[in-house]
Amino acid sequence: MELNTEAQKNILGLQLPTDPRWVDLAGISLQEILTDHAYCEQKAATTCISLIQRYSSKEEMVNAIAPIVTEEWGHFRLVLQELQKRGLQLGKQRRDEYVNKLLDFQIKGGSVDDRFLDHMLTMALIEARSCERFKRLSEGLNDTYLQNFYRRFMESEAGHYALFIELAETYIDKEKVRKRWKQWLDYEATIMNELEIRGDRIH
Secondary structure, eight states: OOOOHHHIIIIISSOOOOOOOHHHOOOOOOOOHHHHHHHHHHHHHHHHHHHHTTTTTTTHHHHHHHHHHHHHHHHHHHHHHHHHHTTOOOOOOOHHHHHHHHHHHHHHHSSSHHHHHHHHHHHHHHHHHHHHHHHHHHHOOOOOHHHHHHHHHHHHHHHHHHHHHHHHHSOOOOHHHHHHHHHHHHHHHHHHHHHHHHHHTTO
């Protein structure tokens, strides 16, 4: 799955590409970036479990997300194995400023549908940005094995992004989904402008 800059805008919808300097910083902070990646996968699995618990009556969503729990936990184990193979240790989990800022944008009141929509779009956006970041790593790291390693993750995240958008449109009017998605994309662009470029973070 080849995603050039224009495709990233059209398929993923992201308004701003990752600063190219991020890949260089990540390459010299390998233990830190792998640690953060591992925890991102772990949090993705537990978040999907929480969504199943919260929206258990939405059978199609439950059936679609249940396999992702297993997949994301498998990804956590793969990254952990990569750390161990390289003689690196899993560090401590750090505060994810990017995700926390996204959570601030979620509707806290409103209807159940409004909250559900924002939960789906938050997940879609995280997966889209992760996909874009993994693409950067697959192209920019000076390690052929890690390039292939991250290409596989990139393809997986692209599929997850599409699934969360599809699930939103399964339960919510498509026009409403598109309108709210545009708001999310605009908001995410402001976050990307504000956050410090750090090579020890996936986001």
